[in-house]
Amino acid sequence: MIGIELFSGPGGMGLGARQAGVKVAIAVEKDPFAAQTYILNHREATVVVDDIVNIIEYDFERKNEQVILFGGPPCQGYSNSNRMTRSKENPGNWLFKEFIKSARIINPDWIVIENVPGLKNMDNGFFLEQICNDLHGAGYTPNFKILNSADFGVPQKRERIFIVASRHGVAFEFPKGMFKNHVSVADAISDLPVLNNGNKESKLPYKSKAKSDFAKLMRGQKRIVTQNYVSKNSELVIERYKHISQGGNWQEIPLELMKNYKDPTRCHHGIYRRLKQDEPAFVIANYRKSMLIHPTEDRGLSLREAARLQSFPDSYVFCGPLVHMQQQVGDAVPPLLAKAVFERIKRISA
Missing domain, CATH: 3.40.50.150 (Vaccinia Virus protein VP39)
Structure with missing residues (x-):
């Protein structure tokens, strides 16, 4: 065909x-x-x-x-x-x-x-x-x-x-x-490297062996994981992340940290959401703009993590400036x- x-x-x-x-x-x-x-x-x-x-x-x-x-x-x-x-x-x-x-x-x-x-x-x-x-x-x-x-x-x-x-x-x-037993966020990304806010690591070793059939499928024969790119957020945004539990969103952020919003009580429910590691991810979409948060680390998702959550194998390489690569993955x-x-x-x- x-x-x-x-x-x-x-x-x-x-x-x-x-x-x-x-x-x-x-x-x-x-x-x-x-x-x-x-x-x-x-x-x-x-x-x-x-x-x-x-x-x-x-x-x-x-x-x-x-x-x-x-x-x-x-x-x-x-x-x-x-x-x-x-x-x-x-x-x-x-x-x-x-x-x-x-x-x-x-x-x-x-x-x-x-x-x-x-x-x-x-x-x-x-x-x-x-x-x-x-x-x-x-x-x-x-x-x-x-x-x-x-x-x-x-x-x-x-x-x-x-x-x-x-x-x-x-x-x-x-x-x-x-x-019927859905693949969880932990199944998908727990073997990927530990990263920090703003990391731009083009190549890193995996953190651990693949811990799920899904991770094995995504890794294939690769020994090095590429495109570990994380958007750099301000210190204020990172401080907001620290208050959000898995599955939670902006509503868990203290109001004093949201003063730059005209009316912080009317934020969209989809922003500042932290993924739950024991469930599938929320919709990835434009995960940078929506401030989607790593389940256990106080930072946004890396490009490779988002690609995994979309079921792109680790051999798949994205091109362009980071914001364009993030949009490609989300779309x-x-x-x-x-x-x-x-x-x-x-x-x-x-």
Whole structure:
């Protein structure tokens, strides 16, 4: 099966496809840093660094294999945390039309669209209905479901909606999660190095042997862990961290340490959250801006820790300035979640 990925970002979905046995031939991504990450980690794919609106044809060798077109059109407008942009008037919410345009050009056997779960209810389901109607109009049979990453071996409680459509009239049945015992934060990162606020260690030895099957999977044959990069927070922010227990958030911070906030009692519940080591992580997203805190150390997460919590293997290298690498990790589709969807498609197609 040949894969073509649109809005690829750093390649989390593409990695899941590759792990499932899909040969990714082309990826399209306009952000140069995310594209550089894709190029470095997916050497067999041709990466087109351009806005999808500029692409009018796709040149690849189809042979006798089925083709799967997949990707996640930008989803900020569909997110529950961005209510100001959740409307038909926001042009960024219509980029799925470019995806459908590419589908009509390529005529793939399968289409997979991934997005935030807020897409289901945005404008009373208007956008989800539009996408499904457009897929029907292009000759596809779509189905959709919200999947929780933690149910598929990802150490993170992250829900995503997947729309899977077949050109051959297949009513796709989504995979069921196989992990009733979820992978915890401790399972995921406890073997990674001890770090301090602001550390920028490109290479360090592991702290210990891998203590879980997940950690063994992420490490592979590596002996040195790379990209141990931690944002440098002010002394005031670090002092705030010290007051927050595992699972807690900004509400545990004394008010005298929050005086720079206009009204500290109205902070978003998602900021200054410390991970619980015996549970999957909260949604990683932009973990630097939300001040997501290491479960046992008074600092933010390192780039490698966040990548692990997204199920990127330690061999995966991110490119660009640190803030861009952090954004890439937070925006990515967890590879192990994507892998489960692609494996299901391949079984049906065999």
